[in-house]
Amino acid sequence: MKAMVLSQTAPLNERPDPLQCVEMATPEPAENELLIQVAACGVCHTELDEIEGRLTPPRLPVVLGHEVVGRVVECGANVTRFASGDRVGVGWIHHSSGTADENLSPQFAATGCDVNGGYAQFMTVPEDYAVAIPDSLSDTQAAPLMCAGAIGYRALRLTGLRDGEPLGLMGFGGSGHLVLPTAKHLYPNSPVYVFTRDESVQQFACELAADWAGGVDAVPPQPLQAIIDTTPAWKPVVESMKKLRPGGRLVINAIRKEDADKSELLKLSYHEHLWMEREIKSVANLTHRDIAEFLPLAAEIPLRPEVTLYPLEQANEALRNLRRGQIKGANVLAVS
Ligand SMILES: [Zn+2]
Secondary structure (H helix, E strand, C coil), rough: EEEEEEECCCCCCCCCCCCCECCCCCCCCCEEEEEEEEEEEEEEEHHHHHCCCCCCCCCCCCEEHHHHHHHEEEEEECCCCCCCCCCCEEEEEEECCCCCHHHHHCEEEECCCCCCCCCECEEEEEEECCCCCCCHHHHHHHHCHHHHHHHHHHHHHHHCCCCCEEEECCCCCCCHHHHHHHHHHHCCCCCCCEECCCCCHHHHHHHCCCCCEECCCCCCCCCEEEEEEECCCCCHHHHHHHEEEEEEEEEECCCCCCCCCCCHHHHCCCHHHHCCCCEEEEECCCHHHHHHHHHHHHHHCCCCCCEEEEEEHHHHHHHHHHHHHHCCCCCEECCC
């Protein structure tokens, strides 16, 4: 099969084509696994973290990609829940402990990091970690929901928001533009304010029903009960804390923060930003349940992610465009 593999980590500007297109053996499913023919795979910021070594895969080369949608083409001997031809998705959780907090378990294995992922024509996954894709979602629309959408759903739950309380979204990329309609569906009376540096993205947020949009350091119409930060930078953390109500919560939904503007943290003032029981919480990984709950919700809303398509072989270009921020919505590899 054809696959785009990462064999060496380096900054993207030093190595602008980080992935190589190779021919490799099609994997064979173990007795509890499905072999999936990949139809589409979303391109996530986490791939940049892996490529640049902030989140180093334990073994190289590795096939990246954890927003996978495809069709089952072969089942291991003990598989009972799926059959050949079923359309399934695989997210960041490839397998784990199966407990309620499996996202935090030492057994957690990440798709496209600890095991080969979806930047390839085929991949395998345990059946317990595959999710049926609702019929109303196309392959390429469902792909970004597997990570950006599902983890956005988890982040939203971790805010502890109650309907009517004001919510902020710091950053508006692959995850933010899916969280906004999800928030509007779950909390119909909560105003949602979006913070992002790019004015065209601010406008895009308002087209998607944000109640207001402004720059990272803009002052929103009212203090916020909760903010979800999906940016890779530190300034947005300090700026978010300024915008919270007393008792408000910042939920950071980013696997790694980059170091470029880490000095911004020195501007964090205890009195201005933390005092009055303001809190910061991170989101780590996903449980199978998060994805299994979120996909039917996405179909019901209905969520229709804005996607830009690339062939598998152009994954490097998709990654460079993601780095430059030159996308509206999500980048997706159309594999087959
Ligand atoms: Zn992701």
